Amino acid sequence: MHRRTLLTALAASGLTPAALRAQAFPSGPLRLVVPYPAGGGIDAVARYLAQGLGEELKQVVNVENKGGAGGTLGADAAAKAPADGHTLLLAGNPELTIAPALFGKLPYAPLADFTPLVLVAQSPSVLVSAPLSASGARTLREALAAAGKRGGIPIGTPGNGSPQHLAVELLRAGTGLDIVHVPYKGAAPATLAALSGETAFALVGAPPTRPHLASGKLQAWAVTQARRSPLLPEVPTLREALGSASTQPGSDEDLVAWYGLLAPARTPADVAQRLERAALAVLARSEARARLAALGTDDLALPAKAFAERMKAETQRSAELIKRFGIKPD
Incomplete structure (x- = not known):
């Protein structure tokens, strides 16, 4: 009798069970798992996103740092969480599109165990060196040639x-x-190596280089992405730096670190869509671009479908490159 009454009321309301479930979500606090320790770049992005999601969803969103094993421990924990939309993951390409090929076997399968929601932002990778004015180098090719005169060209x-x-x-x-x-064990020591001359160059994410670029202690030669970064608009892309006619492999690809929001697989589609809309609303706010830029990232705000396509394409590309170059984990 109760079920019949409920179905009658449902029909009268014109709402489907999925619509009612989406309206009732979230029923309590959410947790946003970050697979790295507190204090890093992805953690800062997560805390900004969590605050905005809480405001959009009218619920508290708690950031839970679960670092270890190159981000795979936290990703695994999120993959095994209940698929009800109350546990989310903010993770990057190292643990989502590179780790499967790098480590061979993981306790989770990124493409099967997660529902991509929004690709939030990316941190441009920039090739830097100590100033090479004494060598007379004005282009990347000249800088590489100058460094090569001493033998191999070390890039951290x-x-x-x-x-x-x-x-x-x-x-x-x-x-x-x-x-x-x-x-190196992270971007900071790789940056310091270039500053000290321990290596000729460093290729790292933008955040640790920015103060040294501003002070003139480091010189930027290129970013490894298809278009210039709004964060470093004066720095050419690798294709531009190598020459406009360059067809060098990788000169027109986005080889950067990015941060994406995901939910466990089998999260109901209506709940996933509500989470996607909420995240996109946060990233559409007038201050979002400036806030993310202050954290050393370019906002992307790619919706679920585009994010899923990028994950799939990068997973295949990473596997091909890791096999081609015989890359092993640390």
């Missing part, structure tokens, strides 16, 4: 298997130069 990155590592391997293969990849 945040680590083996990072997006920057893939870009370095493509640069080496495309130019035919004796480029030597030097992995």
Whole structure:
């Protein structure tokens, strides 16, 4: 009798069960899992997004940092959470599109175990060096040639298997130069290596380089993406830096670190759509671009379908590059 009464009321309201469920969501606080320790770039983006999502959804969104194993521990925890929309993941391409090929076997399968919601932002990767004015180098080709006079050309990155590592391997293969990849434990030590002259160049995300670029202690040569970054509009793309007619592999690809919002797979479609709309609303706010730029990222706000397509394409590309160059984890 109760069920019949409920169905009658439902029919009278004109709402489907899915619509009612979406209206009732969220029924309590949400948690946003970040697979890295507090204090990093992705954590700062997560806290800005969590505040905005809380305002849009009229619920508290708590950030939960669960670092370890290169981001895979937190990603695994989120993948195994109840698929009711109350647990979300803000993660990047290292644990979503690179790790499957780099580590061989993971306790989760990113393309199968997550529902992509919104690709939030990306942090441009910039090739930098200590100022080379004494060498007379004015272009990237000249800078690489000047550095190569001393033997191999060491380029530091945040680590083996990072997006920057893939870009370095493509640069080496495309130019035919004796480029030597030097992995560090993060972007900060790789940046310091370029500052001190320990390496000729560093290829890292923009945030740790910005104060040194502003002070003139570092010089920027290129960003590894198809279009110039709004964050560093004066820095050419790799294709521009190598020459407009360049067909070097990787010169027109986005080899950057990005941050995306996901939910566990099998999250109801109506709930996922509400989360997507809420995240896009946060990123459409007038202050969003400036807030994300202050955190060293370019806002993207790619909706679910485009995000899923990018994940799939990057997963395939990463697997091909890791196999081609024989890249192993640290």
